[in-house]
Amino acid sequence: MNFRFQNLLGAPYRGGNVVVAEDATLLSPLERTFPDCAATVTSLNWSPDSKYLLAGSKDLTVRLFSLDKSKEGRRPFVFSGHREAIVGAFFSLDKKSGKVVRVYSVSRDGAIFTWNLDQSSDFDEPLSPGTPEQGASIDDLDNFSRKRKNLEESEILLNKRKWELAKKDLFMQAPARLTACDYHNELDMVVVAFSNGVFGLYQMPDFVCIHLLSISREKITTAVFNRLGNWLTFGCAKLGQLLVWEWRSESYILKQQGHYFDVNCVSYSPDSQMLATGADDNKVKVWTVSSGFCFVTFSEHTNAVTAVHFMANNHCLLSASLDGTVRAWDLFRYRNFRTFTTPTPRQFVALASDQSGEIICAGTLDSFEIFVWSMKTGRLLDILSGHEGPVHGLMFSPTNAILASSSWDKTVRLWDVFEGKGAVETFPHTHDVLTVVYRPDGKQLACSTLDGQIHFWDPIDGVVMYTIEGRRDIAGGRLMTDRRSAANSSSGKYFTTLCYSADGSYILAGGSSKYICMYDIADQVLLRRFQITRNLSLDGVLDFLNSKNMTDAGPLDLIDDEDSDGEEGITKQTRDTLGYDLPGSKPNRGRPVVRTKCLKIAPTGRSWAAATTEGVLTYSVDESFVFDPTDLDIDVTPEAVEVALSEGQKQRALILSLRLNEDSLIKKCIFSVNPSDIPVVASSIPFKYLQRLMEAFADLLESCPHLEFSLQWCQELCKTHGHFIQQNSRSLLPALRSLQKAITKLHQDMTDICSSNEYLLQYLCATGTKI
Structure with a gap:
């Protein structure tokens, strides 16, 4: 993990300086610059009072800096003894006094050193300032005032105190290298991750292993605690993997894996609720647009996927690849149910289908031809020839069966595929x-x-x-x-x-x-x-x-940086053994160039997606299109709901109960709303809680006697959020079906009651008897 500071020109800073500014903005006044590190700074950690800074470096040392500008605070204390670059360094506090008593330093070779502060040491106690001499300068008076203030507060700079190496512990994961670590102060725990996909959780300072697990075979590049310390988050850059793990219950909170090479193509489903992506890692992934989660991955392709296309029925996905195949995927059974091939292998880079879904066309990179298949039979129907360069663009007309193709031969051609007449027009x-x-x-x-x-x-x-x-x-x-x-x-x-x-x-x-x-x-x-x-x-x-x-x-x-983490594994092994890279390998010869490979607008027109070197970016005109997987914080409690109800804040209480997702609290908040206030409260409900609220009303309609009240709520929700419900009908379908089932059953029950009492009601109306 390398920290690279940026100067005003934006160039990466590779020196060993530690730069401290007054706040997080780039143009803030520079507070201090510490030029003591002899190599790249790899880790930084602030003390809780923000007066001290730990900096780990590739020079195998950790330095303790003080922000005190006096002479006593200029020279850092140096923690040395590690044999490889520092990955992390952390302050440890005493739980009773809240003072720094310990420092942990972790190095890349899998060693953790525990440094204790010698509380009995007074070798650098500040002396009595005495009295200033007559005729002293302004600087001398300032130094005298500062010394006196330090003496009154009984403060001794941590970087001037004596630190002792208490012990050395090893994680015993050789030959793997330690790649990431984090420390949680309140729990006094350290999490470490290694290049072989193993991570460990240790109780400090006794160095007791609580968990030691493997999540992949690739290098874990990030390992952090959440604020409460109950969740661990791991990231694997090569696999594009994100994992959130609850260590007490040993369960996964979140597990997602993206593409680990460039994304080449994207495509929206006809209802705009799904997004398909294809990449250089030979995989096709289908994502839910509203949540950003991938729910299925197809990995049958053996080379880069260059094009994806949804069929009009919303249940079939096509993908083209450089492996010479076009595959059709069933989004109900999640399987490859048809594969389109050519007599001789070709590399496909463009893909299209007509509006009926009967014809599939693909353009090639090597033969300059367009291949046409039947979707029903999978047979090759025709080969359209005429282009003199690679065919990189294909699209059927939305209104007829005319196919447009673009090529590097400086032409756009229109083809009548069904008539088989070849190119009907050419645009030079x-x-x-x-x-x-x-x-x-x-x-x-x-x-x-x-x-x-x-x-x-x-x-x-x-x-x-x-x-x-x-x-x-x-x-x-x-x-x-x-x-x-x-x-x-x-x-x-x-x-x-x-x-x-x-x-x-x-x-x-x-x-x-x-x-x-x-x-x-x-x-x-x-x-x-x-x-x-x-x-x-x-x-x-x-x-x-x-x-x-x-x-x-x-x-x-x-x-090339010969000391980088890229030396691990087969690359370093090959260089050490053969002295050169294997054919086909991808040595580091620079940085990837920023580019946009594919753009698609959703059929609803409310959002669009871009496949870029940064991944897939989604833009939306709807403010509600915000993904928030963890909506809980320390202020969201049942007590907060009760306080909001007692203060008459019915709207806030309902939203808090939905965030807690406790059924009894949700129903209590629903019944606290006056019938006249239902339209106002219903319009203020965020879209992401709509499904949970619908599920609550589906349950209420089956068991609650307040039918008119519940039906009024359902009517206002549908009127206010109708556009969102229509756009997200796929994700809301279970809740909508439960609601429909409850209303249908209620309607049948009311119909039976009215039918059995029809003559009694007529008699009462005829006699004018008051009930």
Whole structure:
């Protein structure tokens, strides 16, 4: 774990300095700079009173710094003795007095040192300040005042006290390296993680192992406690894995794994509730948009997945890959039920299907052909030839069976697939065509070319309607290897992916840049640019490079760090044994370049997704589209609900009860609301609690006698949140069915009661008898 400080130019700082500012903002006044570390600083830890700082470094030492500006506080105390780089260093407090009594230092070779503060030592007690001499300078008077204040408060700088090495403990996981650690002060526990996927939880200072488990075979890059200390969070960068573990009950709270290579393609389901992704790790994943959780992973492909496409029935997903197959996935049974292949292996990079779902088409990278299959039989029906370059864009017209294809041969071609007449029209361009998309009404066609322009065609008349010049808009940062400035460089100034809005009024465009551009088509103007990342670990983010990072061997960031964690495993083994990397391996030759590979807008038009080097980014116009997996905090208690009810805050009490998810409290808060206030309270319920509230009313309708009150609640919820219910009908389906079942049963019971009492009611009405 490396901490890299950024200067105002944004260049990574590789020195051994520790920089302290007054607050977290970049432009804050600089408080102190400690230049004592001889190598890269790897860990930092503040004392609870924020007066001291522990800094671990690759120079095998931990230094204790004081923010006191006097001479006594300038020189740090050095904890030495480790044999490898420091991974973490932590203060330990006495539970009774709350003072620092111990320091733990953890190194990469799996050793933890315990350092105790010698409380009996007084070798550096501050002496009596005496009296200042006559004619003393202002600095002498300031030093005298500071010494006197320290003496009155009986404070002795921790970095001037005597620290003793109490003991050394080993985690015994060799040859694995310790990669992450964290310490919880109140529990006095340390969690450590290793490069072989093992993590351990230890009670300190006795070094008692509570748990020692393995969660993967890859290096764990992050291990942290939550604030209460009951949850442990682990991250594995290579696998894209996140795991939250409750150590007392030994159960998983959350377990998610994303793609561990670049995501190449995304696709929304027709109801906008699911998102499919394909990546270079040969996997296809399907995610729930509302929660951000992956619920199924398909791993049958043997090479990178280049395109994914949902069928119109919402229950079938297609994926194309460089392994020469197009596969169809059943989203009910979660299986590959059909595989489309060619007589000779081909690499597929584009995928499309017609509106009926009967025809599947895929474009190739190597043979410049388009293959057509039957969805029902899986047979190859036709091979469309005519392009003279790789086919990188395919899309069927939304209104008819015309297929549009774009190729690097500088043409866009329209094909009548069902008639088998071949290309019915060709649209020539002056540069390579990178992608093509239809407008949702099928009356316009957009394609991007290598010169940075977006051309809009009328597919019926075959004429150009508009042209947008986007070279200046898509221009991003400067690459580390560029010899020209970002403004004068021509690399990457073109769009590789396009997507129309749901109404066709604007278009999104992205490419090898940190920006995604949104254009108004009718006026050909740039509406907005979305910056997808500010991560300086990616190349092309900075507009200006720092000349201090240039060396005789080239940019400093492109020089391999031989002491990095990347040496572990097969890479280091291969270098040590053979002296070179194996063919096909991916040595570190620089940083990945920021880019957007695919853009898709949801069919509802309320959100859109981008596959980028930072992962999949989802943007939404709905403020309620916020994912919060842990909604509890220390203030959410049953007592807080009771206080809110006693103060007449019915709305707040109901939301607190929903956050607690206790059925009795939820029902109590529901009945505390006056019938006249139901519309106001129902409109204030956050969308994420709607399903839980519907489940509560489904239960109430089956057992509660207050039928009109419950039905009024259900009516107001449906009226107020109807749009959200329609968009998220898939996730809300169980609650809606339970509610429908309860209302249907209630209606039948009321019908039977009214039918049996029909003549009695007529008699009473006829006689005018008062009940």
